[in-house]
Amino acid sequence: MARDERRARGTRSAGRTSGEAGAPTGGIREVARAAGVSVATVSRVVNGTAVVRDETKRRVETEIARLRYAPHAAARSLITNRTSTVGVVLPDIWGEYFSEVIRGIDLAARQAGYHVLVSSSHSDAAETRDVLRAMNGRVDGVVVMAPHASPRALSSAMPAGLPSVFLNSAPGGADAPSLSVDNRGGARAMVAHLLALGHRRLALLNGPGSNRDAAERRRGAFDAARAAGLAAESVLEIQGDFAEESGRVAGEELLRRSPRPTALFAANDSMAIGALYALRRARAAIPADVAVAGFDDVPIARFASPPLSTVRHDIRSLGERALARLVAEIDGRGDGLPAREVLPFHLVLRYSTEGIDTETTTEPSRPPRAGAPTPEPTTDRRRKAR
Amino acid sequence: MARDERRARGTRSAGRTSGEAGAPTGGIREVARAAGVSVATVSRVVNGTAVVRDETKRRVETEIARLRYAPHAAARSLITNRTSTVGVVLPDIWGEYFSEVIRGIDLAARQAGYHVLVSSSHSDAAETRDVLRAMNGRVDGVVVMAPHASPRALSSAMPAGLPSVFLNSAPGGADAPSLSVDNRGGARAMVAHLLALGHRRLALLNGPGSNRDAAERRRGAFDAARAAGLAAESVLEIQGDFAEESGRVAGEELLRRSPRPTALFAANDSMAIGALYALRRARAAIPADVAVAGFDDVPIARFASPPLSTVRHDIRSLGERALARLVAEIDGRGDGLPAREVLPFHLVLRYSTEGIDTETTTEPSRPPRAGAPTPEPTTDRRRKAR
DNA sequence: TTTTCGCATGAAAACGGTTACAGAGCGATG
DNA sequence: CATCGCTCTGTAACCGTTTTCATGCGAAAA
Structure with missing residues (x-):
């Protein structure tokens, strides 16, 4: 059944000069055949990973445009092991708060060249686990906000080796970095x-x-x-x-x-x-x-x-910081950074x-050291325009 | 380089009873080896696609839990050609409006068993095209809201054969269905x-x-x-x-x-x-x-x-309807449905x-027929509690 | 002329799953 | 006892890319 669907979607087109109509793969292979080059060359043109003769390149690009070819992201990430996508797991996309978090994440993600895969409205720990499972292989890392689950349970629900950042989780227990509102x-x-x-x-x-x-x-x-x-x-x-x-x-x-x-x-x-x-x-x-x-x-x-x-x-910056931290984690630069960050x-x-x-x-409170009591911010009364 | 990263993430673990430490694949194969079965059997246990002897099943499940195995979504969707994900392309995740659209989509998506991949803040048509390209192979379909781009340009930016639904686009030109606020x-x-x-x-x-x-x-x-x-x-x-x-x-x-x-x-x-x-x-x-x-x-x-x-x-229902329509499109049930829907x-x-x-x-206005002028709704003055 | 490059390209091996197909085991039936 | 059918499991092909390695070729060097 799934197989039939797949076939159905393949862009069927007869072979070129050589009359063989077989194997309508409909992906990079079709482009390659149409341009009279190998798939390797097409890949090189698409990614710019190696130098390709100008005329060849042009021919390939023409065919790409004509066939409306877009590389299949799943196949690509299977071999590269990168998805350029981060997952975001939230209790809800509810109202002001969460939408603002997402927005912060999205903004930062976009800038860092990542896509965002959201998943929300999971109510209990089991559902959170399933969601995290499902993210494996489609994201390079996840930002998780799960106000209910214990950080220990959360860590163990995490697929093996998936970089992650927790939002507003309890201080101890988790081995993933966490960011919190103060x-x-x-x-x-x-x-x-x-x-x-x-x-x-x-x-x-x-x-x-x-x-x-x-x-x-x-x-x-x-x-x-x-x-x-x-x-x-x-x-x-x-x-x-x-x-x-x-x-x-x-x-x-x-x-x-x-x-x-x-x-x-x-x-x-x-x-x-x-x-x-x-x-x-x-x-x-x-x-x-x-x-x-x-x-x-x-x-x-x-x-x-x-x-x-x-x-x-600043909820948005909570999202932004979380994403930045996650990217650091993904790039393997996370080890030097503090495990816990509290926002002003x-x-x-x-x-x-x-x-x-x-x-x-008031002035933004300086982020307190973890656990240390915050002295009251000195409320300086600057009148604001509006 | 990418290759090194990949290697680094593989969960390394020495072979079991047989002392051979080679090939730490770290995926389904590792589970299979640990449980003493073939990958096919593991796959069957994970997906419940065929009956597996009780004892075998238990053994496999134990190893899955122990190794924290989660199937690699990219690999899976490569062969099944399904991602269980829909893409959402918005101008922004800006404030009340868009977050509400997303929310509607997310709610409906969740119910229909889909994940949601958002992409926002793309400003011009070229960027929209890139985003759509990047979605190919990671989603089963897309909901696109691009108030600036012409539907014609949009259609041609769409990767070949990707099901799609447009939100608030211009009436004519596109071959994809579209939903609009009235x-x-x-x-x-x-x-x-x-x-x-x-x-x-x-x-x-x-x-x-x-x-x-x-x-x-x-x-x-x-x-x-x-x-x-x-x-x-x-x-x-x-x-x-x-x-x-x-x-x-x-x-x-x-x-x-x-x-x-x-x-x-x-x-x-x-x-x-x-x-x-x-x-x-x-x-x-x-x-x-x-x-x-x-x-x-x-x-x-x-x-x-x-x-x-x-x-x-009702912005949320705009999102919900859009998703429902997209799913119909994905399942190939879209042909009978109207190409354009205007919400009350x-x-x-x-x-x-x-x-x-x-x-x-007022009563919700009945959705007007496309292009037909809406007579003013008869403003019946029911006092509302609050 | 022969050797040595460098450049542009192609063939094929991965990646981690799913699934068609075949086969092993085994009780029931003829 | 041979055959059948059923249940369970394994082997291997395949999905669409990227990337390594080999190769053909012309120019420069010897």
Whole structure:
């Protein structure tokens, strides 16, 4: 059946001068026959790997154009063992975040001469493994973001000898390099900002329990609380799931509390925006009654009402860096480089915590050394044009 | 050089019981040797293409797991002539629009058992051709969106015999099927809506001249104007480039005009939002002084101030349909299907034209027959919850 | 003239799978 | 006991390239 299909696609064309109509291979061989040269010569013309006499070359090029010949990538990579393609494995191609990661990867890949093979929406570890399997032989390496799977499980799911880079994975265990957003540092800085504004009754709106980013953001928030001398018990924790709706629910929940928290830090912007919605609906003044902050700086954060203070991390550059690192790995230049890289973040302070209508942004935090606590970035108030 | 790399990656392991350490092939052959069977048997176990004795199967599976063997996709697709991959060629993975298309494609692809190979940010026709070339042999078919290239040029750039589907390309010329958003119908309906509100002095904010979507939206707008008996000369046209900034500039321009237009239709939401910004800044009342409408219904349209009336077309389903069509093409079931499909749209009416704080949405317009003019959808005012 | 190059080209061996075909083993049937 | 049929497994051809190695040929060197 597959065989029949194949035959069906072969570009049939009778032999040239010699009348033999047999073997309509339809690939490089057909070009070779048409141009009256050997396949080796055609290959040399296509790749420019050796010098070919001018007239021969022209003849070959003519036939290539006429037959619309394009080399079969699979065959080529079988022998060269290079695909010029990198794989990207993501939980989803969902909304702002992931599409931005992909975009960063794609941009960098293009520049480095690689294609990008995406695979997304795999929910569990088994599916991730299958996807990684399927990538073997069609990519030179993979960028993997699997917030659920343990790095150990991930490493063992990796086909033997396939270069890889992990995104936002847990620190230890894996033997592949990994890049991360500074979840902990960002959350720490934002909560420190809230506390510096005088807030003492803090609410935390957490992300899904299984999500690593969420867990680290929570940890960062507690770092800051502890540093400011706040008892862990005095922090109200509400469970969310990163979706806007759960933020709305949490906003209502918060309002019902009798010593009502005066500041809410949500583990991502979607939830923060949901909470803003609920709070405004209940006529709570923001930030006078409740200050709200999020994480990610998604595009609509700026347009929320009121505009949302948040932690910006450059998602695109996360993708770009990941790709650069992967290419290094593929080229065998990866050994000298650090196994773990943490990307800087900015604090973006807007009306929802500041109560004034301009936007201030901190310097990008220098990437912290792995594990070392990040001191709060010194929030220098440069007014930004818009 | 390439050869050395290849050697370097081969999983080296000494032969088993028989002491011969030679030929560390590291693929299916190594598994076969380790399990004491032939490669054919291993292949059968991997693919389940034939029945294998239970005990043999177990032995093979053990070795596969132990050696972390994953079949080499390139080798496999060389013989089967199937890659289980579809290519997607886009101008960019830019923002809301394209990421949503990709998402639709990816979702559908996953379900149909295909991988997705993206290639983006190719700017000119030559680059598109190279990209398409490079896809040959690594995909079973391609979805191409190339708003700049002529369909004729595109067809001729296509490697011989590669199934393809075009997105938003010009109607004629190509022999591949194409899917489109109903740009003309959507614009026509929105402008008809503006005119129905009583506006007579209309401004059009056009997209970039080379862009086909932009041109069709413009045409649709003029359809509606003509139908309402408006002279073409009385319509103010302003040139934009789809970017928010150009909308801002256009807004200022509009304000300077002495018979000031009372309604602005922008060819996309970004520009509409830029215009809103400029108008509000100049203290123009919206929609009392100037009504504003856009196209696309990007997520922030709802959050703009005031919320923006716009034309929604389901971008994700554009991707999904495109993929479904491509798969049909790949499976050879494409011949009976229509060569051109136009997707329905909705009118989403918000404050920026209506002046009231709720949102109404029309029924999805039935997909028009190719070329036939779309009558304005009957705007039934069902209030939507949110 | 013969030898020695260098250049342009061709023949054939890989690459790692899949699969048509043949064959071995073995119980059932005539 | 010979034959058949069934189940399982192995051998080898093939997919479309790249690349090594050999070769023919004309010009330069001896």
